[in-house]
Amino acid sequence: MNKKLALMGTGITVGTFLLITSAYAGMAESSGYDSYKTAIKTTVSAKSMTQAIAVTVQDNGKSLVGVNATVKRNKDSQAVSADVKIKGGDSEQTLNVYSVDGKTVLKSGDSETYKVLEGKAGSEHFKNMEHGDKELNGEMDTFHKEAENLVDALVGNLKQYVTEAPTTNGAKEIKVSLSGSQIPTAVNALGSFLVKKSSYDHNQGMDDKTFKSPMGTDFSALKQTMPKLSQDVAITKVDLQATVDGSGFIANQKASLTIEGKDAAGTAHTVVVSVDLGLSGVNATTPDTIDLTGKTVEAVDTKQWGGPRNKH
Template sequence: MKFKKKTATLVSFTVGTLLLATTALADIASKSGYEELKDSIKLTAEQTSEKYDSFTMDFSMALKDNGKTIVSNNEVGKFDRKNSASESLSTGLSLNGDKRSSQSYSDKTTVIHTSAGDPTFYVTEYTKERKEEIFSNPFKEEEAEDLEKIADALVGSLKDHVVVAENSDGSKALTGSLTEVQIPSLINAVASFQLKQEFNGNGNQESSMPHLTKDVFVKEVTGSAKVNPDGVMESILGTAILSGKDEQGTVHEISIEALFKVKDINSTEVSKPNLEGKKVIKNVAKDYSDSEISNPEKFIGKFKNDIVIEKDGKFVKVGERTLDITKMDNINVAGRYSETFKQGFENYASDFSELAFTAQIKKDQRGNADFEGTTKSGEKVRGNIYFSEYDGKVNFNIDNMNSPYAGGLMIDSSFSPDLD
């Protein structure tokens, strides 16, 4: 009898352990619909950014209040990875009821833009060939993996709501729907608060957006996706319904719908718009992305700005600041800084009113340098100088500039070229 009891205990322990081990393994091996969805999104991003020669992406969204469209947007992007060309067409209805549409084209050397409101074709030509990736894979970014972990944790038990149905040709349909009972209360509260703030934030008086104040909650979230036999997502549709009351107590059901499609894989043709007979404004683009300014000598010379104070409720010019750049060759910078005051305001002059400085532009820091200077009395001064090619100005900042400037002198570190 004693022996029998021991055996029974051991057998049941073994059976339990085996049962646990096998089902746990099966559970780990089984892929949830959520995993399949994630894999397919990743694969789609990878294929479109690395493998397909050309494809078309179609994204549309609509925001409806009780069935009436308030905002809508449609973007069609055609990408030709082989020739690094892309074309995009965007149409939509904005919050204040305006219809808009615009079109743009881009390849290695040109960017063309036009819109329905302004039928001029703006053409920008690049002297150097641009080396831009036409579509980059967002999952290759550094943070992607961490973000994925956070997303997994947030989705938590909702993972099981994604249902996969496999068709006979190998393509798959993924669907999921969540109603209010199934959405965890905390997620529902945070999401509805976020959406409420978002909607009410841009709701000015004329806007057609209802102003929700009471009983806001996420009523329903549904989604469906089609995955082709290769595992690439062909389309994904998501809908969310937010319910709430406005100040008058009227119930609003705001629905947000978004549809994303990938189509015409390897058969998309990107064509340059025909500019013949159209109004065209051309300009040649400068490349600001280089690590060095292309002709630094242009900064040699005088730069000026006004010294202004506020006196008796008015702005009064009391003098001028002058920056004289004597040397500039993308590495070494030298110059003088001086302040001249008008008669009657000379007592504003300080120790910093005249100084000579030198600076070295650090590698890859386009036009930006820390300088070191000496004042007339031999004191050391530090600061920063920045040559802005974009607006043709020089920024000159002395560290701790605020302290010696008493008497309401206005600080202005931006100097314009003195061309007279």
């Protein structure tokens, strides 16, 4: 994948990763921690679901980025559809994603052309996945266990900061709030490194004035809004609230991560990344589809990302 595309939304990705890591750290070795991990595993194992996702990034109280998405997944049919809206600076863009005949189809809101991803993201990729399911599942199981062990290794004895309370119909609310010295030193060190790395990549790899993905979506305004922290970077606050329903699935999860630091000019920034995730249609979701008959279709070779391979 093109390096610039991979860096799109780095601030959101870094923030979300640190949010989850820090939240896990705050819930270690407690019943709340165990309940939350079990709910995540139960939710991930669902055959299908609909995810309503809202992500916001603020800097010193000013809104920088807003992402709203509805994602529908079905493991049995290996189908996914998504409606995504991205707002950064003064620009707002939309992107629709569909699975059609084992291929991924994308359409930006300002175009009537449907991009069909080929190469690894196309039918050959899905075919290889199907043949290698057992091996892939084994590798992912190992990865998940190692990741869980890594998170646990970063954790101190912070179980007193998590609360778990029953609600109605067997549901429960899990909450954790960490600030300042409550956040493990190892997590903060990792967070500082990732944020600085993100800022470095912004400067080194994204100097062009226009940054368009192979789908034709222009993210240049988005990348310009993100602060580039390089000094005194630290995670200063983590809040998470999750609702687990009576069947053990996460129904809703709200979280926020506060990162403070200074840019190269010495200007102080307080960046707040907030994530609101709602899950519904568990084991009863059918992703949306699109009929490409009569539509303008453009094939994109994902191995090159240099532009369309052909058009018909």
